[in-house]
Amino acid sequence: xxxxxxxxxxxxxxxxxxxxxxxxxxxxxxxxxxxxxxxxxxxxxxxxxxxxxxxxxxxxxxxxxxxxxxxxxxxxxxxxxxxxxxxxxxxxxxxxxxxxxxxxxxxxxxxxxxxxxxxxxxxxxxxxxxxxxxxxxxxxxxxxxxxxxxxxxxxxxxxxxxxxxxxxxxxxxxxxxxxxxxxxxxxxxxxxxxxxxxxxxxxxxxxxxxxxxxxxxxxxxxxxxxxxxxxxxxxxxxxxxxx
Amino acid sequence: xxxxxxxxxxxxxxxxxxxxxxxxxxxxxxxxxxxxxxxxxxxxxxxxxxxxxxxxxxxxxxxxxxxxxxxxxxxxxxxxxxxxxxxxxxxxxxxxxxxxxxxxxxxxxxxxxxxxxxxxxxxxxxxxxxxxxxxxxx
Numbered sequence: 535x536x537x538x539x540x541x542x543x544x545x546x547x548x549x550x551x552x553x554x555x556x557x558x559x560x561x562x563x564x565x566x567x568x569x570x571x572x573x574x575x576x577x578x579x580x581x582x583x584x585x586x587x588x589x590x591x592x593x594x595x596x597x598x599x600x601x602x603x604x605x606x607x608x609x610x611x612x613x614x615x616x617x618x619x620x621x622x623x624x625x626x627x628x629x630x631x632x633x634x635x636x637x638x639x640x641x642x643x644x645x646x647x648x649x650x651x652x653x654x655x656x657x658x659x660x661x662x663x664x665x666x667x668x669x670x671x672x673x674x675x676x677x678x679x680x681x682x683x684x685x686x687x688x689x690x691x692x693x694x695x696x697x698x699x700x701x702x703x704x705x706x707x708x709x710x711x712x713x714x715x716x717x718x719x720x721x722x723x724x725x726x727x728x729x730x731x732x733x734x735x736x737x738x739x740x741x742x743x744x745x746x747x748x749x750x751x752x753x754x755x756x757x758x759x760x761x762x763x764x765x766x767x768x769x770x771x772x773x774x775x776x777x
Numbered sequence: 778x779x780x781x782x783x784x785x786x787x788x789x790x791x792x793x794x795x796x797x798x799x800x801x802x803x804x805x806x807x808x809x810x811x812x813x814x815x816x817x818x819x820x821x822x823x824x825x826x827x828x829x830x831x832x833x834x835x836x837x838x839x840x841x842x843x844x845x846x847x848x849x850x851x852x853x854x855x856x857x858x859x860x861x862x863x864x865x866x867x868x869x870x871x872x873x874x875x876x877x878x879x880x881x882x883x884x885x886x887x888x889x890x891x892x893x894x895x896x897x898x899x900x901x902x903x904x905x906x907x908x909x910x911x912x913x914x915x
Binding site for chain 2: 578579580581582583584585588591613616617618651652653654655658659660661698699701702706714715716717719720721722729730731733734
């Protein structure tokens with residue numbers, strides 16, 4: 535398996551791939567984001583209970599999904615790095631942290647804005663909100679750790695270990711609304727179906743995909759930056775950069 | 778094939794992750810009472826705590842129980858479908874506060890009248906989203 539997978543993840547190949555895809559995915563993502571924003575704001579019907587304000591859902595929920603998935607991605611890469619010592623997974627880990635931080639911040643801010651008119655408060659220390667706030671601190675901590683050590687190898691190892699430990703928080707965020715009494719409502723989309731009417735539900739995957747494209751383009755640029763700072767001086771990289 | 782030393786590393790990480798998970802589990806179990814944002818009426822009746830302390834009471838607003846008293850003062854019954862508690866509140870209400878809908882009230886018990894005097898009301902909405910059907914009348 536190693537030789538089939540690993541040969542596609544040589545830094546120079548990944549660099550080329552990222553160089554090729556960063557701008558197209560950004561353009562596709564931006565257009566998709568603007569179109570689906572227009573769609574969810576103007577075309578979808580208002581909600582019976584919450585009226586127009588429920589439309590924040592379409593930025594809140596995809597960001598929440600992404601903030602948690604990106605953290606799992608960090609932990610998986612940390613695991614692979616610790617076991618197989620593959621440089622590229624350390625590069626992936628380093629490049630994804632800032633994107634996860636952005637989405638966690640978006641979740642908390644959009645949730646605050648949403649909370650005031652519906653719940654009656656911007657912030658309350660319930661289990662869902664507190665665990666998401668801890669996720670934000672985890673991302674900030676990882677970013678702080680990135681620049682705390684002089685050796686890249688030490689940094690990568692510490693980041694891997696910390697991101698694996700922090701993954702414990704992800705199931706807590708997910709199940710916090712089931713385990714404890716929270717002000718935050720339960721999950722709308724479960725294995726038994728969706729509590730969001732199918733007419734409105736379509737906006738969710740649209741926003742999710744466009745945000746995925748946008749975050750991939752940032753991710754690709756971060757990877758390029760990360761590869762250059764690590765291997766920019768090698769002759770193979772020089773050839774690629776100089777064409 | 779995974780080499781032996783790598784397999785050992787995988788076991789080590791899994792063991793490590795499991796122990797961190799277990800530690801978190803026990804910490805959360807120990808803090809269980811403090812993590813819950815609110816107590817339900819049955820929990821309040823079962824609990825033996827200082828009645829003058831502030832706490833949060835949560836549940837559904839019982840259908841037909843919402844009454845306007847003088848001024849901005851209202852009273853309603855919070856129910857968890859097992860026991861009930863009367864709540865008195867004076868102030869501004871959130872938009873989504875209504876009968877047969879979730880509510881979380883901050884305040885303290887009035888022991889003489891078995892009432893809950895609320896200082897803050899938060900609305901707890903459910904996970905259902907339904908489109909508004911505009912009925913066109915010709």
